[in-house]
Structure formats: structure tokens, C-alpha cells
Amino acid sequence: MDSAGYTVLTRLSGLKNELQAIANNVANASTTGFRKEGLIFSEYISALEPGEPSLSMANGDVRHTSDAQGPLTPTGGTFDLAIEGDGFFLIETPQGEALTRAGAFTPNDQGELTTHDGYRLLDNGGAAIFIPPDAKSVAVAADGTMSADGLPLAQIGLYLPTDPNSLNRQDGVRFYTEGGVEPYEGAAILQGYVENSNVNPITEITRMIEVQHAYTMGQKFSEQEDERIRGVISTLGR
Amino acid sequence: MRALKIAATGMSAQQMRVETISQNLANMNTTGYNARRAEFSDLHYQQMARPGTINAADGTVLPTGVQLGLGVRPSSVTVQLAQGSLSQTNGDLDIAIEGKGYFEVALPSGQSAYSRDGTLKRSADGLIVTSEGFALVPNITIPDDARSISINAEGEVYAYFNDRIEPELLGQLTLAGFSNSKGLEAIGSNMFLESPASGPAIVSIPGTDGLGTLRQGYLEDSSVDAVREVTELIEAQRGYELNAKVITAADQMLSATSNIR
Numbered sequence: 001m002d003s004a005g006y007t008v009l010t011r012l013s014g015l016k017n018e019l020q021a022i023a024n025n026v027a028n029a030s031t032t033g034f035r036k037e038g039l040i041f042s043e044y045i046s047a048l049e050p051g052e053p054s055l056s057m058a059n060g061d062v063r064h065t066s067d068a069q070g071p072l073t074p075t076g077g078t079f080d081l082a083i084e085g086d087g088f089f090l091i092e093t094p095q096g097e098a099l100t101r102a103g104a105f106t107p108n109d110q111g112e113l114t115t116h117d118g119y120r121l122l123d124n125g126g127a128a129i130f131i132p133p134d135a136k137s138v139a140v141a142a143d144g145t146m147s148a149d150g151l152p153l154a155q156i157g158l159y160l161p162t163d164p165n166s167l168n169r170q171d172g173v174r175f176y177t178e179g180g181v182e183p184y185e186g187a188a189i190l191q192g193y194v195e196n197s198n199v200n201p202i203t204e205i206t207r208m209i210e211v212q213h214a215y216t217m218g219q220k221f222s223e224q225e226d227e228r229i230r231g232v233i234s235t236l237g238r
Numbered sequence: 239m240r241a242l243k244i245a246a247t248g249m250s251a252q253q254m255r256v257e258t259i260s261q262n263l264a265n266m267n268t269t270g271y272n273a274r275r276a277e278f279s280d281l282h283y284q285q286m287a288r289p290g291t292i293n294a295a296d297g298t299v300l301p302t303g304v305q306l307g308l309g310v311r312p313s314s315v316t317v318q319l320a321q322g323s324l325s326q327t328n329g330d331l332d333i334a335i336e337g338k339g340y341f342e343v344a345l346p347s348g349q350s351a352y353s354r355d356g357t358l359k360r361s362a363d364g365l366i367v368t369s370e371g372f373a374l375v376p377n378i379t380i381p382d383d384a385r386s387i388s389i390n391a392e393g394e395v396y397a398y399f400n401d402r403i404e405p406e407l408l409g410q411l412t413l414a415g416f417s418n419s420k421g422l423e424a425i426g427s428n429m430f431l432e433s434p435a436s437g438p439a440i441v442s443i444p445g446t447d448g449l450g451t452l453r454q455g456y457l458e459d460s461s462v463d464a465v466r467e468v469t470e471l472i473e474a475q476r477g478y479e480l481n482a483k484v485i486t487a488a489d490q491m492l493s494a495t496s497n498i499r
Contacts, residue, residue, distance in 0.1 A: 012495075016239065017286070017306060019491060023241035023484045024280070024307035027248025029477050030255065031278040031310055039304075063304050075275070076320055104277060104316070109437030111417040116277055116314040133417045133440055136337070136448035149448075169305050171282045172313070201480050212487045219494040226498075 003048070003055045004225050012218045014041055014060025015211050022208045025199045033102030033173045034197035036066040036204075065167060070101075070198035072190065078138050079105040079113060082195040085187025087158035088175065091119040092128070098174040099159060099167070099181065104194050107131045117172050124157030124183060140191040160184040240308065241488040247309030248481035251278050254312045255474040262462045270354035270428050271460040272317045273467070279313035317420050322461040324453060330387045331358040331366065334458040337450010339413030342375040342441065343368055343429060350375060352414055352439065355428035356457055366395075370427050378409035391451040393444040413449040414439040 018039045028034040044059040072082045081103035083089070088099035098119070105121055108114045113121045113129040120128040124144070131138060135148035144156035161167055163179035170176055258276040265271040286304035324334045333356035335341070340352035353368065361367045364379045380387060384397035393411035416422060421435030432439055445451045 016241075016491070017304075019239075019241040019484075019488060020244060020306050023244035023248070023481075023488065024309060026477075026480050026484050027244050027251065027310040028278065028280050028307070029248070029480065030252065030473070031280055034280055037305075037307060075318065077318060102279070106316070106420050107418045109417055109421065109435055111437070116279070116316070131417075133415060133437070134447040169280075169283045169307065171311075172279045201476075205480060205483060208484060208487050212491055215491045216494045219498050222498045 002229070005222065007055065007057050008218050008221050008225070010044065010057040010059060012215060012222075014039070014058050015215045015218070017060045019208065019211050019215075022204050022211065025204050026201065026208075029197050029199045029201055029204075031102075031173060031197045032104055032194045033070070033100060034199065035070075035101065036068075036197075036199045037169070038064040038066065040064055065169070066198055068198045070195045072193040073196055074193050075104075076192050077104070077194075078191070079107070080192055080194045081105065081140060081156070082190045082193040083158065083187050084190055087160055087184040087187040088181075090122045090126070090157055090159045090181065091115055091174070092122055093119045093174065095170075095176065097122070097126075097181070098170065098176050099161065100172075100174050101195055102173040103189075115172075122157065123154040126157075127154075129154045129156065140189060142188040142190070143185070144189045156189060158184045158187055158189070239488050239492050240306075242485055242492075244307070244309040245481045245484035245488065247281065247311065248484070249478055251276075251310045251312055252474050252478040252481065254315075256471065256478070258315055259467050259471050259474065262467050263464065266460055266462045266464060268428065268460050269357055270322070270458050271462065272319060272322075272354075273460075273462045274315050274317050276312055277314045277316055278310050281308045281311055283307050317422075317424075318461065319419055320461045322459040324456040325459055326455060327457050328455045329357075329457075330454070331360065332356060332455055332457050333358060333389060333411075334453045334456040335413065335444075335450050336453055337413075337444075337448070338419060339415050339444065339449035340419075340430070340439075341368075342412065342414050342439070343372045344375050344377075345372060349431065350414075350439070351425065351429040351431055352422065353427075353429045354458060356452075370429075374411070376409060376412060378411070380408065381406075389452060389454040391445060391453070393452050410443065411452065412441050413444050413452075414441045415447060415449045416440070 021037050021039050025036050039060045041058050041060045044057040046055045048055050091098050105113045111131050123129050138148050140146050146153040159181040161177035162182055166177045166179045167175045255276040258274050262273045283305040343351045343353055345351050357369050358366050360380050366374045366378045378395050385400050386398045388396045395408045396405035397408050398405050417437035422430035423433040424430055
């Protein structure tokens with residue numbers, strides 16, 4: 001039973017997935033509120049024939065989402081909000097409530113605060129936030145309290161998933177969680193800023209070079225295996 | 239090798255960002271122009287293994303599963319509604335809006351357009367019109383023998399005559415506001431149309447309903463900040479190069495694959 005080829009194959013396919021994750025991170029290096037995704041390789045053991053040692057393979061399949069703080073960019077927009085610290089904004093989507101860190105909001109034609117995809121932002125009571133059209137100025141305090149011309153409007157709620165491991169990525173910089181959410185009060189909301197993607201291009205490109213070389217090594221290994229087996233066949237076939 | 243296509247989405251997103259920046263820089267001196275910013279959002283995630291899947295070998299539940307993203311898409315190009323600075327021109331019909339309102343302009347099609355460009359003129363028939371020659375709503379006619387025009391902060395237009403001391407009230411300028419000014423549809427020539435996203439126009443007298451007041455003899459400069467745009471341009475260019483690097487790496491890995499045998 002010859003298994004070296006299979007082991008190196010699992011490695012190559014894991015590396016291919018990792019390059020895909022790196023490409024997605026680099027592509028989203030300018031996406032507001034984006035959180036870097038990573039893969040972690042784990043060992044996958046497979047039983048062989050009785051009496052033989054087991055076969056260890058590499059499986060690039062544990063997902064990891066970085067929760068590092070992204071850099072804040074001043075935009076000066078009234079409804080551009082950034083979270084400094086942990087926590088997420090809660091938005092209402094057709095698939096249920098979702099969490100996001102992308103805080104560039106805008107009032108819709110009804111005056112409700114929404115994301116760029118048109119989903120309503122929810123306050124700490126889970127209700128939509130209405131901005132009166134005749135409001136001259138809207139201010140947001142660090143604790144999320146919104147006021148229009150000095151009159152309180154609502155308090156934007158920050159939330160954390162009850163089970164941090166249950167965060168499920170969706171397009172539109174959104175996360176869904178099956179375990180429910182709970183309010184969180186340990187972070188500050190900054191008005192007039194947005195949080196950039198927390199992807200660090202340097203680490204991504206460095207990792208990309210490593211992945212590329214590891215992949216080439218795997219390819220070389222496969223070639224040598226091929227030659228070895230050919231050699232065995234030609235020797236035995238003499 | 240999906241990485242190739244993913245990096246390509248990254249390159250085209252950065253390209254759109256550069257286009258937005260060049261549009262802003264081109265309009266650095268356009269009266270009443272508001273800078274725009276390209277916004278991005280990630281694309282669909284491929285579920286390699288759903289979270290909560292039961293691991294067949296020993297019955298454990300995968301806590302996170304595997305999801306791989308498929309790139310980036312431009313989600314919007316947003317108008318940054320910052321008040322531009324006012325520069326003094328001393329023109330009788332140069333009017334700047336201090337606040338968030340828009341002048342209403344009658345298009346030949348009968349539709350209304352909205353504009354913050356206050357470089358107004360007097361037409362051959364005495365109407366107050368925009369630089370493009372479209373009449374302002376409500377129509378205000380300036381008599382031929384008027385010596386000068388005075389417009390106060392609340393939009394009342396007075397004419398002074400050589401043979402009279404008392405000025406004559408010619409009319410009242412109004413401003414239009416929207417629930418979502420960012421949702422207006424730009425049609426060029428500094429004009430916007432109402433859209434389903436902006437909500438209906440709320441027309442009212444300057445100084446009420448948070449619409450802002452008028453300043454005669456001033457014009458609103460473009461709100462483009464050159465320093466910021468150039469910084470963004472550097473970022474966008476580097477982002478483009480990084481994505482190109484990923485394409486090169488993916489290409490070399492592909493060629494390694496085809497060299498296995």
C-alpha cells in the first residue's frame with residue numbers, strides 16, 4: 001500500500017484553500033469592517049491495513065476569524081460609526097438578525113438608519129432607529145446614545161454572540177450566529193469614523209510566499225514519488 | 239485555483255476606487271460638488287463544511303466548520319455630505335446654502351432637479367436661472383430696471399430701483415430637503431433627481447426644518463480634500479499591486495500543479 005502520494009495530496013489541497021483565504025483577505029483589504037479569515041491545519045489520521053502503522057494526513061479545515069481591531073479612518077460622516085473594542089452592530093436581514101462591524105450607515109427614504117445593502121440598524125431594544133428629516137444635526141455619544149438637536153433619539157446597541165465559535169460569515173460583511181446574541185457594553189462607538197478591514201497586507205503576502213513555496217515542495221515530492229515508483233516498476237520488470 | 243478569480247475581484251474593486259478618486263480630483267473646483275467614496279463588501283462564502291456538522295468518524299460536532307470567501311464587490315459609491323467652505327464672490331446672484339438643503343430647478347421635461355450650485359444668472363426674460371439656463375422653482379422675475387438684488391438668509395428676494403427708496407419684494411426662494419440626500423440620483427451638471435431611495439422632497443423656507451440658510455455673494459466650494467484623495471490614491475494603487483501579486487502566486491502554484499507530471 002503506497003500512501004505518500006495521498007498524504008502530500010491532502011497537503012496540496014489544504015494549501016490551495018489557504019491561498020484562497022489569503023486572496024480573499026487581500027481582495028478585502030479595503031472593505032470596511034472586514035475581519036481577516038484564516039485556516040488552521042489539523043492532522044487527520046486514517047487507519048491502514050491491520051498490522052500496519054496508521055497514516056497521518058493534513059487537513060486545512062478549521063476556520064479562524066481574527067477579531068483584532070481594524071484601524072479607524074476619519075470620514076466625518078454623521079452616520080459613519082466605528083466600534084472601538086469588541087462587539088457588533090445588530091442589523092435586521094431577511095435571514096434573521098445579523099452582526100456586523102461595517103458601520104457606514106445612511107437613513108433610507110423612510111428616515112430609518114440602514115446599511116448600504118438596505119438592512120435596518122437596530123437599537124439596544126431591537127427596534128429600528130428613525131432619524132427625523134428635519135434634524136439639523138445628529139450626534140452619537142460613545143455609549144451609542146443618538147440625539148438630534150439635543151433631543152435623545154435612541155441608543156444603538158452593541159452585541160456579542162453567545163457562542164463566539166458559532167459566527168458564520170455571510171457576504172456583505174455580515175455574521176450570523178445560531179446561538180443568539182447578548183448585549184455588550186464594554187466598547188465605545190465613535191461617530192465620524194469607520195473601521196477599516198483588519199487585514200495586514202504584510203502578513204498576508206508573507207504567508208502567501210510561504211504557501212507558494214510549500215506548494216512547490218509538495219509538487220517536487222510528488223515528482224520524486226513518481227520517479228521512485230517508476231524505478232521500482234522498471235527494476236521489477238527486468 | 240479560485241484564488242486567481244478572487245484576486246481579480248480585488249483588482250477591479252481597487253480600480254473602481256481609483257476611478258472614484260479621479261472623479262473627485264477632477265471636480266476639485268466644481269461649485270457645490272460633494273466628494274464621493276467607494277465602499278466595498280465581501281462576496282458570498284463557500285461552505286466547505288457547515289458549522290455544526292457531525293464529524294462522521296467519531297461523532298464530534300465541528301464547532302466552526304469551514305467557509306472560504308469568494309472575493310470582494312463594490313457595494314456603493316457614497317456621496318460624502320460635508321459642507322464645503324464658502325468663498326466670497328460678491329455676485330448679486332451667487333448664493334451659497336449653509337445647511338443641507340437643495341435649490342429646486344425646473345427641467346425642460348417638466349421634472350424637478352435639485353442642485354447646491356448657487357451660481358445663478360438672469361435670463362433674457364428676467365427669470366432667475368442656473369448656469370445651465372434652467373429656471374429656479376419658484377420662478378422669480380427680476381424687472382429690467384432693477385438696480386440691485388438683495389437676498390436675505392430666509393430666501394426673500396428684494397429689488398432696489400433708482401427712482402424709489404423702498405425695495406420691492408420679488409419673491410421667496412425655497413429649499414428642498416430629503417430623508418436620505420445620499421440616495422439622490424446624480425445626472426451631471428451639479429444636478430440630482432429625486433429617487434425611490436432619497437424619499438420625497440420636503441420643500442420649505444430657508445432656515446426652517448433644518449434646511450439651512452442662504453448667503454448672498456458667496457459660493458460653496460467643492461468639498462474635495464486633495465490631501466485625503468491623494469492618500470487614498472496611494473492606498474488604492476498599493477492594494478491593486480498586492481492583488482496582482484496574489485494572482486502571480488496563484489499562477490505559479492497552478493504551473494507547479496501542471497508540472498507534477
